[in-house]
Amino acid sequence: MYTQSFSVPDNAGQKNVAAVPSTENPELMAAFDARIDADGRIEPQDWMPEAYRKTLVRQISQHAHSEIVGMLPEGNWISRAPSLKRKAILIAKVQDEGGHGLYLYSAAETLGTSRDQMLEGLHSGKAKYSSIFNYPTLNWADVGVIGWLVDGAAIMNQIPLCRCSYGPYSRAMVRVCKEESFHQRQGYEALLVMMQGTEAQRAMVQDAVNRLWWKCLAMFGPPDADSPNSAQGMRWGIKRISNDELRQKFVDATVPQAKVLGVTLPDPDLKWNEERQHYDYGQIDWQEFWNTVEGNGPCNKERLATRVKAHNDGQWVRDAALAYTRKQQQRAQKEAA
Amino acid sequence: MNTPALKEWPLWEIFVRSKQGLEHKHCGSLHAADAAQALHMARDVYTRRQEGVSIWVVPSIAITASNPDDKGELFDPAADKIYRHPTFYEIPEEVGHM
Numbered sequence A: 001m002y003t004q005s006f007s008v009p010d011n012a013g014q015k016n017v018a019a020v021p022s023t024e025n026p027e028l029m030a031a032f033d034a035r036i037d038a039d040g041r042i043e044p045q046d047w048m049p050e051a052y053r054k055t056l057v058r059q060i061s062q063h064a065h066s067e068i069v070g071m072l073p074e075g076n077w078i079s080r081a082p083s084l085k086r087k088a089i090l091i092a093k094v095q096d097e098g099g100h101g102l103y104l105y106s107a108a109e110t111l112g113t114s115r116d117q118m119l120e121g122l123h124s125g126k127a128k129y130s131s132i133f134n135y136p137t138l139n140w141a142d143v144g145v146i147g148w149l150v151d152g153a154a155i156m157n158q159i160p161l162c163r164c165s166y167g168p169y170s171r172a173m174v175r176v177c178k179e180e181s182f183h184q185r186q187g188y189e190a191l192l193v194m195m196q197g198t199e200a201q202r203a204m205v206q207d208a209v210n211r212l213w214w215k216c217l218a219m220f221g222p223p224d225a226d227s228p229n230s231a232q233g234m235r236w237g238i239k240r241i242s243n244d245e246l247r248q249k250f251v252d253a254t255v256p257q258a259k260v261l262g263v264t265l266p267d268p269d270l271k272w273n274e275e276r277q278h279y280d281y282g283q284i285d286w287q288e289f290w291n292t293v294e295g296n297g298p299c300n301k302e303r304l305a306t307r308v309k310a311h312n313d314g315q316w317v318r319d320a321a322l323a324y325t326r327k328q329q330q331r332a333q334k335e336a337a
Numbered sequence B: 001m002n003t004p005a006l007k008e009w010p011l012w013e014i015f016v017r018s019k020q021g022l023e024h025k026h027c028g029s030l031h032a033a034d035a036a037q038a039l040h041m042a043r044d045v046y047t048r049r050q051e052g053v054s055i056w057v058v059p060s061i062a063i064t065a066s067n068p069d070d071k072g073e074l075f076d077p078a079a080d081k082i083y084r085h086p087t088f089y090e091i092p093e094e095v096g097h098m
């Protein structure tokens, strides 16, 4: 995965969109609220408030887009993996991410949006995806760090989503989470191997950690105080744990892993707080985060262009498959007549 | 099946039997041009780690579902028929397991 605890509004930039006042049928609304309060699940055919549906469509489709765009930075390294073993592992991981995108698009489709609509949103640049993928993968260690930290952050985000109130989304998350653990472990292990290598290899790992660490912390989304939509998401059981809480869990889990690996996390303020029983950490550059969300990160244009090209280049395959099916159907009808 | 002119790949529901002796279980859906392609893609999407030994694909439009609004009428009548459950019957202790 990769949500950046998304639900960044698609018109991010003009953030803090006010909640739409509910004009829903109060009786249906009460039944819906009661089910949510009882920690029940909502299924596609059930009545749901329009705002709930919209929020889910936005969040699930952004999540799906993130899986698909997330294939690109790692995909760049398939042909340059340092061994056949690493290449096979990387292909398997990237293929998993494609699968995650498919589970999620299918879940979103149950809410009445179409695959074409979602792809059109992505390809036109209207829909968002996780900003972490708008940074380049400059050396082989980046692939390891993506597995360890980016997939690691994603797992933190996604585990609570397995209990999301919307059935198809939670079921998709269960499948995704089962597969993510391999992603994180293969990345960490690849880094362990590099750390046992030459001085230059160790420097590559540290360089990759330095470049990606803060971006990973930002993946959890803006601080709770600046996340006006978060409370509603919590109320609806779409979000279970707040951005800051997840970020803290991630930091606490990662510090000991970094120690074992032998890398330094690039934050002078990072230290254990005995009183809080958590690690304190420094200030995240939110200006840079929003700037990248708004399309001005180092790779936004390249990623989108690559995605659109892949889609357009595949058009003939989709057309040919349909033409073949039509022909088969006509033949079957003729034989039946 | 009635076949209107296809414009996009239709949706298929995927059922996977995880091992011999167990039932096929719904595991998700996907788009494919035809049944053969749906099977092929289901293999790639849902059984990359030997999660299955058999796959069914069913066009989503072929499924008739009960209406959630009728849930009461459909399922409530079973609620007061507790005599359908073995625990409804008191059997003397000395009979043992029955």
Ligand SMILES: [Fe+2]
Pocket (backbone or CB within 6 Å): A001, A002, A067, A096, A097, A100, A176, A180
């Ligand atoms: Fe994923």
Ligand SMILES: [Fe+2]
Pocket (backbone or CB within 6 Å): A001, A097, A151, A154, A180, A183
């Ligand atoms: Fe992953």
